[in-house]
Amino acid sequence: MQHLEEKFQAKIDAEIKIEPKDWMPERYRKTLIRQISQHAHSEIVGMLPEGNWITRAPSLRRKLALLAKVQDEAGHGLYLYSACETLGVSRDELLEQLHTGEAKYSSIFNYPTLTWADMGVVGWLVDGAAIMNQVPLCRCSYGPYARAMVRVCKEESFHQRQGYEILLTLSKGTEAQKRMLQDAIDRWWWPALMMFGPSDKDSKHTLQSMKWKIKRFTNDELRQKFVDVCAEQVKLLNATLPDPDLKWNEERGHYDFGAINWEEFWQVVKGNGPCNKERVEARRKAYAEGAWVREAAMAHAEKRRQRQATATAQSA
Amino acid sequence: MEKNNWPLWEIFVRSRSGLHHKHVGSLHAADAAMAIENARDVYTRRNEGVSLWVVESQHITASNPSEGEALFDPANDKVYRHPTFYDLPDGIGHM
Ligand SMILES: [Fe+2]
Ligand SMILES: [Fe+2]
Numbered sequence: 268m269q270h271l272e273e274k275f276q277a278k279i280d281a282e283i284k285i286e287p288k289d290w291m292p293e294r295y296r297k298t299l300i301r302q303i304s305q306h307a308h309s310e311i312v313g314m315l316p317e318g319n320w321i322t323r324a325p326s327l328r329r330k331l332a333l334l335a336k337v338q339d340e341a342g343h344g345l346y347l348y349s350a351c352e353t354l355g356v357s358r359d360e361l362l363e364q365l366h367t368g369e370a371k372y373s374s375i376f377n378y379p380t381l382t383w384a385d386m387g388v389v390g391w392l393v394d395g396a397a398i399m400n401q402v403p404l405c406r407c408s409y410g411p412y413a414r415a416m417v418r419v420c421k422e423e424s425f426h427q428r429q430g431y432e433i434l435l436t437l438s439k440g441t442e443a444q445k446r447m448l449q450d451a452i453d454r455w456w457w458p459a460l461m462m463f464g465p466s467d468k469d470s471k472h473t474l475q476s477m478k479w480k481i482k483r484f485t486n487d488e489l490r491q492k493f494v495d496v497c498a499e500q501v502k503l504l505n506a507t508l509p510d511p512d513l514k515w516n517e518e519r520g521h522y523d524f525g526a527i528n529w530e531e532f533w534q535v536v537k538g539n540g541p542c543n544k545e546r547v548e549a550r551r552k553a554y555a556e557g558a559w560v561r562e563a564a565m566a567h568a569e570k571r572r573q574r575q576a577t578a579t580a581q582s583a
Numbered sequence: 584m585e586k587n588n589w590p591l592w593e594i595f596v597r598s599r600s601g602l603h604h605k606h607v608g609s610l611h612a613a614d615a616a617m618a619i620e621n622a623r624d625v626y627t628r629r630n631e632g633v634s635l636w637v638v639e640s641q642h643i644t645a646s647n648p649s650e651g652e653a654l655f656d657p658a659n660d661k662v663y664r665h666p667t668f669y670d671l672p673d674g675i676g677h678m
Contacts, residue, residue: 286648288645288647288648289648290648290649342624346608349609352609358611422629564614564617565589567614568614568617
C-alpha cells in the first residue's frame with residue numbers, strides 16, 4: 268500500500284496523467300468525486316439564473332447568444348458528470364446528492380438575476396472567474412477531468428465576451444441603462460470574488476490538492492489574478508468596482524483590495540443565500556417531471572430491440 | 584431511485600475526412616439512435632465533426648493497466664524495429 272502510494276505520487280510528480288483504471292489512493296478518488304461533481308452541479312444549476320432571462324432578452328441577437336450559452340452550460344455539466352462517472356460513481360447517485368443538498372455547487376448561483384444588466388455581469392464576472400479557475404484545471408492530474416476542462420475552456424470564452432459586449436452596450440446607453448449597469452456590478456462583484464473559495468489559510472483541501480496536482484494555484488492566487496484583470500476591464504465600461512480599498516500597489520505589482528465578507532460566504536454555502544431553496548427545488552422538480560421521459564425512452568428502445576430480434580430471426 | 588438507467592455510450596468523432604475517429608467522451612442514451620443524436624448536440628455543436636461512432640461502454644474490452652508493463656514489455660527491447668538501428672554512410676542520400 269505504502270509502495271503503491273509512492274509510485275502514484277512519483278507518477279504525479281513526473282506529470283504522468285492518472286487514468287480511470289489506474290491504481291489511485293481512495294482519498295484521491297474521493298477528492299475528485301467531490302470536486303468534479305460540485306463542478307458539474309454548478310454548470311447545471313448555473314443554467315437557472317440565466318434561463319430566467321432568455322424569454323426577455325432585448326433583441327433576437329441577444330436571445331440567440333444567451334440560448335447558446337445556456338445550452339453550452341448543459342453540455343459542460345454533461346462532460347463533467349461523465350468524467351466523474353469514470354471514478355465509479357453513478358449519475359443517479361450524483362443527482363441524488365444534489366437533490367438532497369448533500370452535494371454543494373458554486374454559491375454564486377444562489378444570487379438572483381434581477382435585471383438585464385445581470386446577464387452581462389454574469390458573463391463578464393461569473394464566467395470570467397470560472398475561466399480563471401478552469402484554465403489551470405486543463406492540466407489537472409486526472410486525465411478525464413483535464414480533457415473535459417479543455418473542451419469547457421474552448422467554449423467559455425464566447426460566454427465572457429458576449430457578457431462584456433452586453434455591458435459595453437449599456438455603458439453607451441441612457442442614464443438609466445448606465446445606472447442599471449453599475450447596480451449589477453455592485454451586486455455581483457463580491458460574490459464573484461467568493462467564487463475562488465475560502466482564503467488559503469482556511470482552505471482545508473488546498474495543500475493536498477496541490478500535491479496531487481488537481482489544483483495548480485491556490486484560491487488566493489487566482490482571486491488576485493482575477494482582481495487585477497477586472498480592475499482594468501471595468502474602466503472601459505466607465506463604471507467602478509464597489510471597493511473603496513481597491514488600489515494599485517506598485518511594490519506588489521498587484522491591486523490591493525478590501526476584506527471579503529466571509530460570514531456571508533459561509534451563510535450561502537450553508538443554504539441561507541437568497542435563492543438556495545428555489546434552485547434546488549427547480550432541479551428536483553425538473554428531475555421528477557422528466558421521470559416519465561426516461562422510462563418511456565427505455566421502453567421504446569426495448570420494444571425496438573425486440574422487434575429487430577424477431578425480424579432477424581424470421582429472415583434467417 | 585429508479586433502476587432502469589440509460590446505458591452509457593462512448594462517443595468517437597471524426598473531425599474531418601481523412602482522419603481517424605477519436606474518442607471524445609461519453610453520455611447516457613436509451614439506444615444507439617438516441618446516442619447519435621445526443622452526441623451531435625453535445626460534442627459537435629461547433630462543427631467539430633463530420634462523422635460519429637457510438638459504442639455502448641460495456642462492449643469495450645480494455646487492457647488492464649496494472650498489467651501494462653508486462654503487456655507492452657516485448658516491444659521495449661526491439662530497437663531493430665526502428666530505422667535508426669541501422670548504420671549507413673552519410674552519402675547515400677535520403678533513405
Ligand atoms: Fe460552463
Ligand atoms: Fe460559461
